[in-house]
Amino acid sequence: MIRIEQLNFAVGNFALRDVALHVRAGEYFVLLGKPGSGKTVLLECVAGLNRLSSGTIEIDHRRVEKAEPRDRGIGYVPQDYALFSARTVRKNIEFPLCVKRYPTSRREKRVRELAAMLGIEYLLERGTHGLSGGERQRVALARALAAEPDILLLDEPVSALDDETREGILVELRRIQRQTSTTTIHVCHDLNEMRAVADRLGILRQGRLVQVGSPDEVSRSPAEPHVARLFRLGTILSGTARWEGSGSKVDLKDFTLRAGQPAEGEVQVLIRAKGVRVQPPSPQKAAIAARVQSIFRRDSAVQVDLRVGTTAFRAEILYAEAETLSLKEGAEVSAICPPQAVHIFKRTTEDA
C-alpha cells in the first residue's frame, strides 16, 4: 500500500503540486500522462531519489518520505533499465542479494527462480552489452524483484520495445504481479499499454494528479478535457448550456446537443466518437446534417471526421456500418449524438 498526501516537489521550472494518491495493497496502478507531465519525477519521489519539498509518503503504513531509498522496500526499473554494465546478467540479478549479504546458496536459488520465471536462464553468464531490449527489460525486472520488494516501480518499462515484444512483456508483467502480489506503480504514456495492465490509473497533467480511477471509470467520466483527449474519447467543443428539467441543452456554434447532465452557462462538452451514429441524410429532428471530411481506417473501427459549418467532430463506426453507408469523403450524412454520447465537463477552465 502506498499513500501519498500533499506531495510537493520542484525541479528547475517543473513542480509536482499537491499530489495525493492512494495505491492499494497488491494493486497494479498506472500513472498515465503526456511526456513532461511529471510521472517519472513522482515515481522517483516514491523511490526516494528526489527529496520532497513537503508532503508525506507512506508505504505499508510506514512514513518513508525521509527514508533512504534502500529502506523503502522498493524494486525500481528505470526507463533505460540502467543495468550494471560492468557485471554479467547473473551478477546484476544477485546484486541486491549481495548487498544484503544473503548466503551464497540462497542467492543462487533466488537467481535460478527469477531466471526461470522470466525465461532468461540462457543469459545468466552473459554481459549486459548486446542484449536485446526485451532481454534487458527482463534482466532489469529480475534484479528489481530479487530481494522481494514490497513495492515495484516501473518507469516506462516497455516504451523502447517493438510491438510484439511489448505485448509479451506486458502480459508477463501482469502475470508476475499477480503471482507475487507486489503492489506496482507503472508509469507510461500509452493508452493501450495502460489498458493491458492497469487495475486503476492516475492521470498527471503539468505536475498535478487530475483524476484517479479504474480505466472504465475514467473513460466513462473524464474529469477534464485533457483526460478525454488523452483517452482519445472524441471531440471537445465549447458552448452554452441551459438546464431544461430532464436534461441540458448545449448550443454550439453550428448545432445544438442534448446531454443528461445538469449544466448552466459556458461549458466544454465531449462528443464521444463511439457514441455518434452516422446515417444517410435524414429529415429526423435529432439528426445533424454533416459532411464527411476524412475517413481513417483503424484496427477495430473506422474513424470518420465530420464537419457542420465550421465545427468539426469525430465519429467512430464499425467497418460493416461504413461499408453499408458507402462512406466517401465529401459525402452528405446525418449524425446523431444521443445524450449519452455527450459529456459536459464540470470545470471549463481547461485549455482547449
Place this chain on the structure above:
Amino acid sequence: MFSAGVFFFLVLFLLLVLALLAADVAYVNLDAVKEVLTSREIRSAVVLSLWSSTLTMVIAIIFAVPMGYALSRYRFPGHILADTIVDLPIVFPPLVVGLSLLVFFRTTIGLWLESVGLDFIYQRRGIILAQFFVSASFGIRAIKTTFDEVDRRQEDVALTLGCTRGQAFWRVAVRNARGGIVAGAILTWARALGLFGPLMVFVGAVRMRTEVLPTTVYLETSIGRIEVALAVALVMIVMATVALILIRLFGGRRLW
C-alpha cells in the same frame, strides 16, 4: 577508404615515435649501456624514480577518484572555479611549480610544517610532493571525464537495491569508471616518471639521494656524456613501456 585514412595517421605517428627511438638506439653504444646497468648511482636513480612515481600515482588516485566524482556529480557554488583550479598545474610552466613550492615552504605555514618535521626542500619526500602537484591534475581530469560518461541512473538503481551512497559509489560508479581510473593512473604515473624541472629547483640533483632518472639524463648531458644520457633514457622508456602494458593488461580487469 575511410579506414585507410584513419590508419594513415596512426601509422605515421607510430613511425615517428619509433624513428626517434631507433635513432637513440643507434647512437648508444654497448659500453654506455653497460655503464648504466652497473653504475650504483644510476641504479639508485632507477629505484627512486620507480617508487616515487608509483607512490605519487597511488596518492594522486586516492585524491583523483573522489575529486573527479565530486566535480562530475555535484553542482555547487564555485564549481567552475574549482574545475579550473584543478587544471592549473597542467598549464603551469614546470619551473614555476618548483619555484612556487620553494616559496611556499618559506611562508609561515611552510616553516611551521618544517618545524614539526615535515621538511620537503632537498628531501626525497619533496620529490613525491612535486610529482603529485604536477601530475595529479592529469588523473583528476581523466577520472572526472569518465564519471561524466558513466550512467548515473545505475547508482540511483543501486540505492533502491539496498546500497548506501558509499556502496553505490564503490560498487557501481568506481567499478564502471575503472577504465578511466586506469587511464588516469597511467597519465599520472607517466607524468611523475618524466618530471624534471620542478625537481631540479625544489629537491636538487643530489646523487644517491634526490636524483631521479630525468635528473640523471640532465646531469650526464651537461657533462657531455650523450651516449650515457641516451642509454638512461632508453632504460626509462623500457621501464615505462613495461609498466604501461602491465597496467593496461591488469588494471582494468583483474584488480576489480
